[in-house]
Amino acid sequence: MISDATLKRTHNCGQLRESDLDSEVRLCGWVRSYRDHGGVIFVDLRDRFGITQVVFDTPEEGDEAGKAMYALADSLRNEWVISVAGLVRHRGEDRINPKLDTGQIEVVSTELTVLNESDSVPFEPDSFTEVAEDTRLKYRYIDLRRPEMTRSMILRHEITAAMRSVLNEEGFIEVETPFLTKSTPEGARDFLVPSRMNQADFYALPQSPQLFKQILMVGGMDRYYQVVRCFRDEDLRADRQPEFTQLDLEMSFVTQADVMNITDKVLKKVCTVAGKEFPDQVPIITYDEAVDKYGIDRPDIRFEMLLHNVSDIVAKTDFKVFTGAIESGGSVKLICVPGGAKFTRKEIDAYTSFVADYGAKGLAWAKLEDGAFAGGVSKFLNADVQQQLRDAVGANDGDILFFAAADTDSVNKVLAPLRVKVAGDIGLYEPNSYAWCWVTEFPLVAYNAQQKRWDSLHHPFTMPSCDDLDALMADPGAAKSLAYDVVCNGTEMGGGSIRIHDRKIQEKVFELLGIGTEEAEEKFGFLLDALRFGAPPHGGLALGLDRIVMEMVSAPSLRDVIAFPKTQRGTCPLTGAPAEVDDDQLAELDLKIIVPHQK
RNA sequence: GGGACCGUAGCUCAAUUUGGUUAGAGCACCGGACUGUCGAUCCGGAGGUUGCGGGUUCGAAUCCCGUCGGUCUCGCCA
Numbered sequence: 001m002i003s004d005a006t007l008k009r010t011h012n013c014g015q016l017r018e019s020d021l022d023s024e025v026r027l028c029g030w031v032r033s034y035r036d037h038g039g040v041i042f043v044d045l046r047d048r049f050g051i052t053q054v055v056f057d058t059p060e061e062g063d064e065a066g067k068a069m070y071a072l073a074d075s076l077r078n079e080w081v082i083s084v085a086g087l088v089r090h091r092g093e094d095r096i097n098p099k100l101d102t103g104q105i106e107v108v109s110t111e112l113t114v115l116n117e118s119d120s121v122p123f124e125p126d127s128f129t130e131v132a133e134d135t136r137l138k139y140r141y142i143d144l145r146r147p148e149m150t151r152s153m154i155l156r157h158e159i160t161a162a163m164r165s166v167l168n169e170e171g172f173i174e175v176e177t178p179f180l181t182k183s184t185p186e187g188a189r190d191f192l193v194p195s196r197m198n199q200a201d202f203y204a205l206p207q208s209p210q211l212f213k214q215i216l217m218v219g220g221m222d223r224y225y226q227v228v229r230c231f232r233d234e235d236l237r238a239d240r241q242p243e244f245t246q247l248d249l250e251m252s253f254v255t256q257a258d259v260m261n262i263t264d265k266v267l268k269k270v271c272t273v274a275g276k277e278f279p280d281q282v283p284i285i286t287y288d289e290a291v292d293k294y295g296i297d298r299p300d301i302r303f304e305m306l307l308h309n310v311s312d313i314v315a316k317t318d319f320k321v322f323t324g325a326i327e328s329g330g331s332v333k334l335i336c337v338p339g340g341a342k343f344t345r346k347e348i349d350a351y352t353s354f355v356a357d358y359g360a361k362g363l364a365w366a367k368l369e370d371g372a373f374a375g376g377v378s379k380f381l382n383a384d385v386q387q388q389l390r391d392a393v394g395a396n397d398g399d400i401l402f403f404a405a406a407d408t409d410s411v412n413k414v415l416a417p418l419r420v421k422v423a424g425d426i427g428l429y430e431p432n433s434y435a436w437c438w439v440t441e442f443p444l445v446a447y448n449a450q451q452k453r454w455d456s457l458h459h460p461f462t463m464p465s466c467d468d469l470d471a472l473m474a475d476p477g478a479a480k481s482l483a484y485d486v487v488c489n490g491t492e493m494g495g496g497s498i499r500i501h502d503r504k505i506q507e508k509v510f511e512l513l514g515i516g517t518e519e520a521e522e523k524f525g526f527l528l529d530a531l532r533f534g535a536p537p538h539g540g541l542a543l544g545l546d547r548i549v550m551e552m553v554s555a556p557s558l559r560d561v562i563a564f565p566k567t568q569r570g571t572c573p574l575t576g577a578p579a580e581v582d583d584d585q586l587a588e589l590d591l592k593i594i595v596p597h598q599k
Numbered sequence: 600g601g602g603a604c605c606g607u608a609g610c611u612c613a614a615u616u617u618g619g620u621u622a623g624a625g626c627a628c629c630g631g632a633c634u635g636u637c638g639a640u641c642c643g644g645a646g647g648u649u650g651c652g653g654g655u656u657c658g659a660a661u662c663c664c665g666u667c668g669g670u671c672u673c674g675c676c677a
Contacts, residue, residue, distance in 0.1 A: 039634030051637095058634065078627080097637055120628050123610045128638060129626075131610065134669055187677035207677085234676040357602075357673055459677050513677095557670095568670065 006083040006113040014050020016088055018104050025107060026085045027052060028115065030145065032126075034076050041073045045084065045107075048150055053097070053106040054084050069112050079118035079125075079142075085111040133559065138573040140564060148553075152561050155274060156549045160227055162269045163247050163543075170262060172223040172249065177212035179205055179229070185523060187459070188232035191242070194589040205231035208542060210459065211527050213250040214499055217538040218530045225249040227545065236568045238557045239491070239547060243566075247494075250540030256482050256498055259539050260438060263486060263494065266543070267436065274552040276434055282486075286441040295333070295416030300490030301437050302429035305422070307333045307415050308393045310403075319380035321364065325405035332405040333412070335419050336393045339426065340400030341367040341374075348376075351402070354421060360414040364403035368395055377403065420490055432554065436488045441465070444472075444481040445512065453514045458483040460513055461506070461527070462497040463539070469508050476512055482539065493548055496541025503531040 010025045029047040041056040056073040059066030076082065086107040097103035122138075123131045125145035136143040143149055164174070183190045183204035190204035206212075208230045216224045226248045233242060247266070251259060264282055271278035283301065290299045293306045311331040314322045322332045337343075343351075352363040365376040372378075373386050381389070395401060402418060404411040423429060444464050445454040454476050456462065464472055465480040472479050482498035500506045506528060510520045520528065549561040559565035566572055586592060 033638075035636050035639050037634055037636065037639080038632070040636080041634095042636050042639085044637065053637070055635085092635085095635060095637090099637080103637090120609070122627095124627065124638090126626095126638070129611055132606090132669070135610075184677090189676085210677095232676060235674085237676085238671070240676070359673080456677050462677095567668090569668085571668095573669095 002113070002115060006115065009083075012049035013045050013047040013052045014101055016052055016102050016105050016107070018090065020088045020105065021090055023088045024085070025088055026083065027054070027107060028083045029081070031076050031078055031080045031082060033078065034073075036074060041070070041076075042106075043073070043076060043082075043084075045082070046145070048154070050101055052102045053091075053100070054086065055089075055106050055108050056112075057108065069109065072112050072114065073109070076114070077118065077120070079121050079145075080114060081116040081118070083113040083115055084109050134567060134573050137559075137565070137567065140574050144563065149560070152549065152553050152555065153563060155553060156545075156561055158273045159270050159549055159552065160247075160545065162273045163227070163266055163545075164225075166266045166269045167223075167225045167249065167262075170223065170265070172225045173221065174226055175216055175221060175224050176226060177206070177209040177216075177228065181206050181212075182523075184211075188234050191231045191233045194591055196589050199590050207232050208246065209248055210461065211524070213248060213540060214461065214527065214535075214538065215530050217250055217252045217499075217501075218533065218535045220252075220536075222252045223250075224540075236566065236570060238559075239550065241546065241558050241562060241565055242570055244558070244562075245545040246542040247545055248540070248542045249496075250538060252536040252538045254498075254537070254539055256440070256484060256539065259496060259498075259541055260484060260486075263496075263541055263543070267486070267493075270548060270552070271434070276552060278434075279436060282436050282438055284438045284440055287439055287443065287480075288441065290439050291412060295412035295414075295419065296490075297439055297442070298485065298487045298490055298492045299437065299439070300420055300423075300429075300435070302433055302435040302489060303423045305335055305337065305419055305428060307335055307412070307419065309333050310389060310392060313385060313388045313392060314381070314403075317380050317382070317385055319364075319377060321362075321377075322380075322403070322405050325407070325411075328407070330405065330407040331411055332403060333408075333415055334389075334393065334401050334403045335415055335422070336395045337400045337402065337422050337426065338396075338428075339398055340402075340422070341369055341398045343367075343400055348400075351418065351422070355404070355414045355418055358414045358417055359410060360404060360406075363418075364405065366401045366403075368397050368399045368401070370397065373401075434488055434551070436486065436493075439485045439487055440483075441480045442483040442485075443477065444479040444509075445476050447477060454512055456509075456513060457481070458495070458497050460509060460515070460524075461499045463500050464505070464509070469505065473508070473512060484541070486541075486543070488548075488551055491547060491551060492544070493551070494541055494543035496539065498537070498539035501531060501535040501537050503528055503535075506531060 008026060009028050011027060013027055013029045016025065027045055029045040032044040032046040032051060035042040039058045043054040045052050045054050056070055059070050084107060086109040088105050089108050091104060091106050121142050123129065123135060123142065125142050127147055144153065180193060180203040183202065188207050193203040193205065195201045195203060209226060209228055213224055228246055228248050229243050230246055231243050236242065268278045285299060287297055290297050295307050309331055310333065311326050314332050315326050317323065325332060348365055355363050366373040366378045366381065367375050373381055389395065404414045442457050444457065444462065446457050448455045458481060463482045465482055466472055485495040486493050500509060546558050546561055550558055553561065555561055564572065564574060571577065
C-alpha cells in the first residue's frame with residue numbers, strides 16, 4: 001500500500017534551482033538512468049517537466065534506515081517509478097551539468113519509495129536511438145516519454161490553447177457538431193458506421209463540419225469555432241492521417257479579408273507560442289500567379305527559382321518535344337538552377353527519374369558554360385534562342401536549365417515538385433525558416449475530363465466572385481471564387497471561403513456541378529432549407545492543426561505530433577485496430593461478412 | 600491499384616555485393632567491481648525460427664518465387 005504522503009510532490013522534476021537550496025522536497029518520476037559508483041548512487045529522475053539528479057550517499061555507520069534505503073536504491077532499474085524525499089543541495093561548481101535546467105542542484109535522498117517496477121523496456125526512451133516506427137507505435141506509452149515526443153505533445157497543447165484564446169477574445173464560441181452524421185457523395189470516401197436502430201442505414205463520420213457550421217451561422221451563432229476531428233477514408237501519407245484535427249471556424253457578416261485577418265491573428269499567436277517568426281503582412285498571391293510562377297496552388301516562397309514559360313521562344317526550334325507540345329496547345333516551361341551546371345550526369349539522371357514519378361517522359365536540360373549552352377538539348381537551341389532564353393530567365397554561366405514540355409497542367413505538375421526538390425538539395429533556403437502566404441482568387445470549378453463534368457475546386461458551397469449567374473453558366477472555367485488558402489513552406493495549412501447564403505445561387509451552382517434538383521434535395525436539402533430562412537452572409541476557414549504543429553517542430557511525419565496515430569495501412573499497432581468483431585455484434589447490426597478476409 | 604526501399608538478439612545495426620567454420624558489435628538485460636557520475640566506467644555472462652512459406656544447392660541471412668509487415672511515393676485525398 002502506497003502511503004498518501006509519498007504522492008504529495010512539492011516540485012516537478014524540471015523545477016528546482018539554486019534558489020531552492022536546503023529545501024526539503026519530494027519528487028516523483030521515472031528512473032531515466034542510475035549510476036552506481038559503489039559508494040554513491042546517482043539517479044536521473046524524469047517526468048514531463050524535466051530531469052533532476054537524485055543522490056544516495058553511503059549511509060553512516062549504524063544508520064539502519066539509511067542502509068535499507070541505500071540497498072533499495074541499489075536495486076533500482078530504468079523506468080521504475082519512484083517517490084523521493086530529500087534535501088536540495090548544490091552540486092559544487094565543477095559538477096554542474098549544463099545540459100539540465102536543474103543541473104546546478106541535486107536532491108540528496110532521505111526517503112525512497114518504489115511506486116512501481118518496470119520490466120526492461122523494449123527500447124530506451126532517450127534521444128539517441130532511432131527506433132522503428134511500428135515498434136514506437138506498439139509501445140507508444142514508452143515512446144511518449146522521449147523528450148521529442150513530450151515536447152511535441154506539450155507544444156500541440158499550447159498551440160491549441162493559443163488558438164482558443166485568440167478566438168475567445170475575438171468573440172467566438174466553441175460549438176460541437178455531430179460525429180455520427182450523414183454521408184456526403186462529394187469529396188473523400190466516408191467512414192461508415194452502421195445504425196443498429198435503423199436497419200441497413202449508415203451514419204458517416206464527418207469529413208469536416210462544413211454544413212453544420214454554415215447552419216450554425218443561420219442559427220445566429222455569429223462566430224463559431226471548434227477544434228474538431230475530421231475523418232477521410234483515403235490512402236495515407238506522411239502528412240495524411242485518416243483522422244486529423246482542424247481548427248474550424250465560421251463568421252457571419254464578414255468579407256474574405258475579415259476571415260484572413262482573424263486567421264493571421266491566430267497564426268501569429270501560434271507562431272509566437274512556438275517561438276517562430278510570423279510576418280506582419282502575409283503576402284497574398286493569386287491562384288493564377290501561383291500556378292504560373294510556382295506551378296502549384298501552394299507555393300513554397302522561401303526561395304525564388306521560379307518557373308518561366310518559354311513557349312514563345314522555343315516554338316521556333318526544331319526540337320519536336322518542344323514544338324509538339326506547343327502545337328497541341330501545351331507549353332514549355334523551365335526552371336533555372338543557379339550553380340546547377342556542376343550537376344553530374346548521375347545527379348541529372350536522378351532528377352530525371354524523380355520527375356518520372358510525376359508523369360514526365362523525360363527531363364530536358366542544358367548547362368550554361370563559357371557563354372554558351374552545353375549538353376542535353378543544347379544542340380536544338382541556336383545562338384539566338386539561347387540568348388533569348390538567357391534574357392528571359394536571367395540565367396548565368398554555371399546555371400542549368402531544366403525544361404518540361406507537355407500540356408500546361410502536366411508541365412506544372414512536374415516542375416513544381418522538381419523546383420522544391422532541387423532547392424532543398426542545393427540549399428536554396430534556410431531549413432528552419434518559415435514563409436507564409438495566402439493564395440486567393442481560386443477558380444470556382446475545374447473541368448473533370450474523365451467524368452466530363454465541372455467539379456468544385458473548393459467545395460460546392462463556395463461563393464462565386466461574380467454576380468452574373470448567366471456569365472457563370474456560359475463560361476464556368478473562367479469564374480473565380482471567394483476562396484482562399486493559407487500556405488506555409490509549400491504546405492497547405494488551411495483553407496476557406498465565403499459561402500453561398502442565397503438559395504438561388506446555391507441551386508445554380510449545383511446545376512453547374514451536375515447535381516440535379518432531386519439529388520440536391522436528397523443530399524443537401526437540409527442546407528437548402530436553412531438558406532430559405534434568413535441565412536446571413538458568412539464565411540470561414542479551417543486550419544490543419546496537425547500539419548501546423550508538424551511544421552512548427554519540423555517533424556518529418558504527422559505521426560510525430562499525434563499521440564496515437566495510424567500506420568500507413570490505417571492500423572494501430574497499440575490496440576490492434578481495426579479488428580474483426582463477434583458474429584453477435586454483426587447480427588445485431590443486420591450485417592454479414594460476405595468475403596472473410598485472410599489472416 | 601502502381602512504383603521504390605526495408606525486415607538479422609529486447610532496441611539500433613554489421614555480415615547479403617562474391618552462397619562456405621560456431622551469424623558479430625553497441626545499448627538494454629543478469630552477475631561482479633568502483634565514493635562524484637550525468638548517454639558513467641571496468642570485468643564477466645546470458646540472449647538468434649536471420650518476418651513467414653516454398654524452391655535452387657553438397658551447403659542459404661545471402662540466390663529465386665510467393666506471402667506478411669513497415670516506410671516513402673504516384674493515383675486518390677471536393
